[in-house]
Amino acid sequence: TQSTRPQRLLGAVQKKATRGNPRSVIQTIDQFCRQREWAMNVGDEKGCILDSVVTETNPTTVLELGTYCGYSTVRIASLLPPQARLITLEFNPDFARIARQVITWAGVQDKVELVEGASGDLIPKMKAQFGVNTFDLVFLDHWKDRYLPDTKLMEECGLLKKGSILLADNVICPGTPDYLEYVRNSPRYQSQYFKSHLEYTKVEDGLEKSVFLG
Ligand SMILES: C[C@H](C[C@H]1O[C@@H](n2cnc3c(N)ncnc32)[C@H](O)[C@@H]1O)NC(=O)c1cc(-c2ccc(F)cc2)cc(O)c1O
């Protein structure tokens, strides 16, 4: 039977990347996406912006919405201090299965909890079931029409504190117009746009960084 693109991406990682070396896994996936097949990872250009936001936030608790193959999961986890943890949500079981193997190959599995399910169902369970108080950083990279409802849900569930950072991928392409309008006009957020390009292309895209003001 035919392999899927995530399976071929994992194959490249297991063939070319050094086990236990997150940077090598990232480099291998970027090379695969540039030379073989495009895939919807945040990519190397926007990835550098992600790295700088993670580093300056120095988060203890991170939430990622939309794991896909685990590229940004590995990128973020590799920058976290030892006791920090990253919870990543993915509702496609086939993608989740691939992502677990990419995360383990990179050696960051001890910092990552991959939960299979839909963000809308899981966010309300974060405190009771996952022992989370608040998130220092949230990376939004799932269905683009879920960014706004899930942000409101996180507010309602008390998962954001003064200074919590929301970092959203794809605010231009594919685009998240209702989310952008909300975080840019709400008095509860201070927003900043980081202009970049859609992963592995010359098409404009960018990341929106929004600080929750409480
Ligand atoms: C949505 C996907 C990323 C993953 O998110 C999981 N997911 C979804 N909704 C939920 C939920 N509610 N809860 C948990 N997980 C969830 C899913 O299964 C995918 O694995 N990302 C994209 O579609 C995406 C698309 C493009 C793109 C850009 C230009 C084009 F011409 C074509 C595609 C670029 C990007 O950078 C993306 O990120």
Ligand SMILES: [Mg+2]
């Ligand atoms: Mg994305």
